[in-house]
Amino acid sequence: FKEFKAQSVSEFFKKNAAMLGYTGKIRSLTTIVHEGVTNSLDACEEAGILPEISVWVEELGTEHYRVTMEDNASGIPLEYVPQVFGRMLAGSKAHRNIQSRGQQGIGVSGAVMFSQVTTGKPTSFLTSTGDTHIVKGRVQLDVKRNLGEIVDKEKLHNTSGWRGTVIAHEAKGVLYNKSRYSPYNYLRMTSIANPHARITFIEPDGTRILFERSTTLVPKPPKAIKPHPYGITPDDLLTMASNTDAKKLGAFLEKEFVRISSAKAEEIASLSGVSLAQQPARLSWDDAERVVNAFKATKFFAPPTEGLRPIGGEEIAKSLTSTLSPEFTQTITRAPQTFRGGILFVVEAGLAYGGKAGKGGIEIIRYANRAPLIFDQGGCAITEAVKSVDWKRYGVRDVEKVPLTVFVNIVSTHVPYTSAGKQALAMEEEIHAEVRYALMDCGRALSRFLAGKRKLYERRSK
Amino acid sequence: FKEFKAQSVSEFFKKNAAMLGYTGKIRSLTTIVHEGVTNSLDACEEAGILPEISVWVEELGTEHYRVTMEDNASGIPLEYVPQVFGRMLAGSKAHRNIQSRGQQGIGVSGAVMFSQVTTGKPTSFLTSTGDTHIVKGRVQLDVKRNLGEIVDKEKLHNTSGWRGTVIAHEAKGVLYNKSRYSPYNYLRMTSIANPHARITFIEPDGTRILFERSTTLVPKPPKAIKPHPYGITPDDLLTMASNTDAKKLGAFLEKEFVRISSAKAEEIASLSGVSLAQQPARLSWDDAERVVNAFKATKFFAPPTEGLRPIGGEEIAKSLTSTLSPEFTQTITRAPQTFRGGILFVVEAGLAYGGKAGKGGIEIIRYANRAPLIFDQGGCAITEAVKSVDWKRYGVRDVEKVPLTVFVNIVSTHVPYTSAGKQALAMEEEIHAEVRYALMDCGRALSRFLAGKRKLYERRSK
Ligand SMILES: Nc1ncnc2c1ncn2[C@@H]1O[C@H](COP(=O)(O)OP(=O)(O)OP(=O)(O)O)[C@@H](O)[C@H]1O
Numbered sequence: 001f002k003e004f005k006a007q008s009v010s011e012f013f014k015k016n017a018a019m020l021g022y023t024g025k026i027r028s029l030t031t032i033v034h035e036g037v038t039n040s041l042d043a044c045e046e047a048g049i050l051p052e053i054s055v056w057v058e059e060l061g062t063e064h065y066r067v068t069m070e071d072n073a074s075g076i077p078l079e080y081v082p083q084v085f086g087r088m089l090a091g092s093k094a095h096r097n098i099q100s101r102g103q104q105g106i107g108v109s110g111a112v113m114f115s116q117v118t119t120g121k122p123t124s125f126l127t128s129t130g131d132t133h134i135v136k137g138r139v140q141l142d143v144k145r146n147l148g149e150i151v152d153k154e155k156l157h158n159t160s161g162w163r164g165t166v167i168a169h170e171a172k173g174v175l176y177n178k179s180r181y182s183p184y185n186y187l188r189m190t191s192i193a194n195p196h197a198r199i200t201f202i203e204p205d206g207t208r209i210l211f212e213r214s215t216t217l218v219p220k221p222p223k224a225i226k227p228h229p230y231g232i233t234p235d236d237l238l239t240m241a242s243n244t245d246a247k248k249l250g251a252f253l254e255k256e257f258v259r260i261s262s263a264k265a266e267e268i269a270s271l272s273g274v275s276l277a278q279q280p281a282r283l284s285w286d287d288a289e290r291v292v293n294a295f296k297a298t299k300f301f302a303p304p305t306e307g308l309r310p311i312g313g314e315e316i317a318k319s320l321t322s323t324l325s326p327e328f329t330q331t332i333t334r335a336p337q338t339f340r341g342g343i344l345f346v347v348e349a350g351l352a353y354g355g356k357a358g359k360g361g362i363e364i365i366r367y368a369n370r371a372p373l374i375f376d377q378g379g380c381a382i383t384e385a386v387k388s389v390d391w392k393r394y395g396v397r398d399v400e401k402v403p404l405t406v407f408v409n410i411v412s413t414h415v416p417y418t419s420a421g422k423q424a425l426a427m428e429e430e431i432h433a434e435v436r437y438a439l440m441d442c443g444r445a446l447s448r449f450l451a452g453k454r455k456l457y458e459r460r461s462k
Numbered sequence: 463f464k465e466f467k468a469q470s471v472s473e474f475f476k477k478n479a480a481m482l483g484y485t486g487k488i489r490s491l492t493t494i495v496h497e498g499v500t501n502s503l504d505a506c507e508e509a510g511i512l513p514e515i516s517v518w519v520e521e522l523g524t525e526h527y528r529v530t531m532e533d534n535a536s537g538i539p540l541e542y543v544p545q546v547f548g549r550m551l552a553g554s555k556a557h558r559n560i561q562s563r564g565q566q567g568i569g570v571s572g573a574v575m576f577s578q579v580t581t582g583k584p585t586s587f588l589t590s591t592g593d594t595h596i597v598k599g600r601v602q603l604d605v606k607r608n609l610g611e612i613v614d615k616e617k618l619h620n621t622s623g624w625r626g627t628v629i630a631h632e633a634k635g636v637l638y639n640k641s642r643y644s645p646y647n648y649l650r651m652t653s654i655a656n657p658h659a660r661i662t663f664i665e666p667d668g669t670r671i672l673f674e675r676s677t678t679l680v681p682k683p684p685k686a687i688k689p690h691p692y693g694i695t696p697d698d699l700l701t702m703a704s705n706t707d708a709k710k711l712g713a714f715l716e717k718e719f720v721r722i723s724s725a726k727a728e729e730i731a732s733l734s735g736v737s738l739a740q741q742p743a744r745l746s747w748d749d750a751e752r753v754v755n756a757f758k759a760t761k762f763f764a765p766p767t768e769g770l771r772p773i774g775g776e777e778i779a780k781s782l783t784s785t786l787s788p789e790f791t792q793t794i795t796r797a798p799q800t801f802r803g804g805i806l807f808v809v810e811a812g813l814a815y816g817g818k819a820g821k822g823g824i825e826i827i828r829y830a831n832r833a834p835l836i837f838d839q840g841g842c843a844i845t846e847a848v849k850s851v852d853w854k855r856y857g858v859r860d861v862e863k864v865p866l867t868v869f870v871n872i873v874s875t876h877v878p879y880t881s882a883g884k885q886a887l888a889m890e891e892e893i894h895a896e897v898r899y900a901l902m903d904c905g906r907a908l909s910r911f912l913a914g915k916r917k918l919y920e921r922r923s924k
C-alpha cells in the first residue's frame with residue numbers, strides 16, 4: 001500500500017481523454033466544436049436570446065488547427081472565468097432539474113485541457129456581460145489541482161455594448177475534413193434541431209457557410225422541473241429531504257414534487273404510515289421506503305408538459321423534408337414519461353422514406369436535448385431500440401437496402417449517457433419502450449403509404 | 463451565474479451510475495462481482511499469491527441480493543479502509559505504468575455507492591494482512607465529500623494467521639439469472655483467462671460451482687514498465703520531467719524510458735539541439751517538442767517483452783478447446799507495440815471453428831488485461847476490428863451462420879476504455895491495426911483448414 005494515491009478528476013480525464021470524446025483526429029476536432037456550441041446554445045436559451053453563433057476553423061500547420069467560437073449569449077463574469085474554463089465538475093446545470101445540452105460541468109474545461117495538452121498553449125477568451133468593459137485574456141487548467149488559472153488578462157472599453165463570449169482553442173493531432181464526423185456535418189445537424197439559431201461556419205480554406213435560422217421564435221427558456229413521484233427511489237427522497245427548506249413532510253412533498261397536492265399528500269401519509277408532520281431531514285431509510293412504496297400505490301396525473309422543450313413534430317418534418325426530399329414523412333411527439341429517479345423525458349421520432357433518405361439501408365439520426373449524437377452509434381440504446389423494431393411488419397422488405405431515415409430526439413432534465421463524452425444513451429427500460437412505441441406509431445403510417453404505393457404500382461403494371 | 467456550483471466526483475458518478483456499469487438489473491449485479499473479483503486477482507498477483515476466490519450470491523427478497531466475496535490476497539491495512547471503499551479516484555494502480563485489471567481507483571467505491579444508494583446500508587468487510595488481528599466492520603461513502611467513513615469496527619484475534627479480504631454488498635433493484643450477462647458467465651469467462659485462479663461460486667439456490675485452476679504456476683507479479691519513446695507527446699515528456707528526481711536531461715532520458723542508452727541519449731541531444739545537461743524541470747514546451755521529434759527520427763529497439771503478462775497462445779488454445787470442442791483452433795501472441803503516450807500493449811488472438819463455436823454466426827470473446835469484457839460489445843474497438851476483417855478471404859462464406867468464435871485479449875499498462883465502466887475499448891489506430899494483423903494471421907491458417915476440409919468433402923462425394 002506504499003503506492004496508494006488519490007488523483008484529481010482532471011488527472012483522470014487527462015489520462016482517459018477518450019472518455020470525453022478526444023479519440024481519433026477527426027472526432028477530437030469535432031468534440032471541441034461540440035463543447036463550445038452546446039454551451040453557447042444553452043446560454044442563449046437560458047437568457048431568452050436568439051442565438052448568433054459563429055465557428056471558425058483555421059489550419060495553422062499539419063494536424064494543427066485553431067478553433068474560434070463566438071456567441072451573443074449572456075457573457076461570463078470575470079470571477080467565474082477560472083471555474084468555467086479550468087475546473088471539471090463545475091457549472092450551472094449539473095445540480096438543476098432543467099433541460100439543457102450540458103449537464104456535467106466538464107465540457108469546456110475538457111476542451112481547454114485537450115488543447116493545452118496537445119500544444120502547451122492556454123485557451124484565449126473574450127467575454128462581456130454587456131456592461132462597460134470587455135475582458136480579454138488567456139486561461140489554462142492546472143491538472144493536478146483541477147483549478148483554472150488566468151494566465152493574463154486585460155480590460156477593454158465596451159463601446160458598442162457587446163454581450164457574449166469568444167473562445168479560441170489551439171490543438172494539435174486533429175484533422176479537418178467534410179466526412180459525416182466532421183465539424184461541418186455536426187453544425188448541419190445542430191441547425192436541423194435548432195431552427196432558431198443562426199450559425200456561421202468558416203472552413204480552413206476560407207469558405208463561409210451560413211446555416212440560416214428558419215424561425216425567429218425564441219424557445220421559452222427551459223424551466224427547472226420538479227421530479228415526478230413515479231421513479232423516485234428511497235435514496236433520492238432522502239437526498240431531496242436533506243436539501244429542502246420545508247419544515248414538515250407534507251410541505252416537502254407538495255413543494256419538491258410535481259403532481260402532489262395536499263390531498264395527495266394525505267393519501268400518501270395514510271398509505272405509508274409516515275406522519276406529514278415529520279421533519280424531512282429526520283426521515284429514516286425505512287420511512288423513505290414506505291413513502292416510495294406509497295407513491296407506487298397512488299394514482300398521479302401524468303408529468304406536466306410545459307417544462308420540456310421538444311423540437312416538435314412539424315419542425316422535424318420540415319427539417320427532414322428540406323434535407324432529404326423524401327416521398328413520405330411521418331413524425332410524432334410522445335407524452336412525457338419518467339424513468340429512474342422521477343426524471344421526466346419525452347421521446348419524439350420521425351421517419352423519412354425515399355428521396356435521399358437512408359444510407360444503403362436504414363440511417364439513424366439521433367439527438368439528445370437537441371444536440372446531435374454523431375459518434376458511438378453502435379453503443380447507444382436508441383440504436384438498439386431502432387433495431388428492435390420489426391420493420392418487416394411495416395412493409396420494409398430489406399433493412400439493408402431500404403431508403404429509410406429514422407430520426408429520434410430525447411429531451412429530458414437528465415439524459416442518461418453511457419460515458420462523459422455524451423454521445424450514446426445508456427439502456428433505461430422506460431426510454432427504450434417509448435422509442436419503440438414512437439417508431440411503431442410512425443411505422444404504421446409508413447406501412448399504409450407503402451401498401452398504397454404497391455397498389456398503385458400493381459395497377460399500373462396490369 | 464447565481465446557480466454555479468461544483469460537485470464531487472462521487473456525486474457525478476452517483477447521478478451517472480450507468481457510466482460505471484450500474485444500468486439494468488442483471489448488469490448491475492454482475493458489475494458488483496466484477497469489481498470485487500478484479501481487485502482480488504490484482505491483489506493476489508501483485509503479492510505473488512495463488513488466488514483462492516469465492517463469490518456467494520444470496521437472494522434476500524425480490525430484486526434484493528447480498529454479494530459476498532472473499533480472497534486470500536494481501537489484506538487491507540485498517541488505515542486504508544476508508545479510502546479503498548469510500549473514495550473515488552484513490553488506489554494503488556492509476557498512477558503506475560503496470561499491467562493490472564484495475565486502473566482508475568473507482569471500482570470498489572462504486573460498488574459501495576451503488577449498494578448504499580439502493581438499500582441505505584453500508585458495506586461489510588473483514589480483512590487482515592496476516593498479523594495478529596482481523597478487522598471486521600462496516601463502511602459507507604459520504605457522497606458530497608467523496609470520503610469513506612467506517613460506521614463501526616472491531617478487532618478480532620487472528621488465531622489462524624489468515625490473510626485476505628471479505629466484502630459483502632447488499633443491493634436492491636438487481637437480478638440474478640444465468641444468461642450471458644450474469645455473474646455465472648462472468649466468472650466462467652474469468653476462469654478461462656486466469657487458469658491460475660481457483661474460483662468457487664455459490665448461487666442463490668445454494669448450488670456450488672467450482673472453477674478449478676488448471677495450472678499452479680503463479681504468473682510473475684506484473685512489473686512497472688517505463689514508457690517507450692515511440693508515442694510520447696510533448697506534454698507527457700513535460701509531466702514526466704516535472705516528476706523525476708534525475709538532475710539532468712541525459713540521466714532523465716536513460717532512467718525514465720525503456721530502450722534509451724547513453725549513446726541513444728547523445729543521438730537525441732544532437733538531433734534535437736537540446737543539451738543533455740539541461741535540468742528536466744526547466745524544459746520548455748519547445749524543447750519538449752524538439753526532443754519528441756528527435757525520438758521519432760531515432761531508431762529504437764522494440765519495447766521489451768518481460769513487463770506484460772499475456773495469457774499465452776497455448777493457454778488460450780487449451781481454454782477454447784475445453785469450452786467449445788472445436789474442429790480447429792489457431793492462436794497467436796503478437797510482439798509488443800506502443801500507442802499514444804508510449805504505452806506498451808500486446809494483442810493476442812485465437813480462432814475456434816466448429817463444435818460449439820459461433821453463436822449463429824461469428825461470436826466474439828473479448829478480454830482486457832485478462833478481465834472479460836461482457837458488455838458494450840457494440841461500442842468496442844475490438845468488435846470494429848473483428849468486423850473490419852474480410853472473412854470471405856479466409857474461406858468464411860457467410861458471417862451470419864459460420865460456426866466461428868473469435869477470441870481477443872489486449873494486455874497493456876493502460877487500457878484505453880470508452881467509459882469508466884471499463885467494458886469497451888476506445889479506438890486507437892495502433893491497437894486496431896494489431897488486432898487486424900493478429901486475426902488475419904489466424905485467418906490464413908483457418909483458410910488452409912477449410913480448403914482442406916472442402917477437398918476432403920469433394921473427394922468423398924465423387
Ligand atoms: N458560452 C458561454 N456563455 C455563458 N456561460 C457559459 C458559456 N460556456 C460555459 N458557460 C458556463 O460555464 C459552465 C461550465 O461549462 P461546461 O461546458 O464545462 O459544463 P456544462 O455545460 O455545465 O456541462 P457539460 O460538461 O455537460 O457540457 C456552464 O455550466 C455555464 O454556466
Ligand SMILES: Nc1ncnc2c1ncn2[C@@H]1O[C@H](COP(=O)(O)OP(=O)(O)OP(=O)(O)O)[C@@H](O)[C@H]1O
Pocket residue numbers: 004497501502505533535536537538546552553554555556563564565566567568569570571572627
Ligand atoms: N481485495 C483487495 N485486496 C487488497 N487490496 C485491495 C482489494 N480491493 C481493493 N484494493 C485496493 O484498493 C484500491 C482501490 O480499489 P478500486 O477497485 O476502487 O480501484 P482500482 O482497482 O485501483 O481501479 P479500478 O477503478 O479500475 O477498479 C486498489 O487500487 C487496491 O490498492
Ligand SMILES: [Mg+2]
Pocket residue numbers: 035038039101102103106107108
Ligand atoms: Mg457544456
Ligand SMILES: [Mg+2]
Pocket residue numbers: 497500501563564565568569570
Ligand atoms: Mg478495482
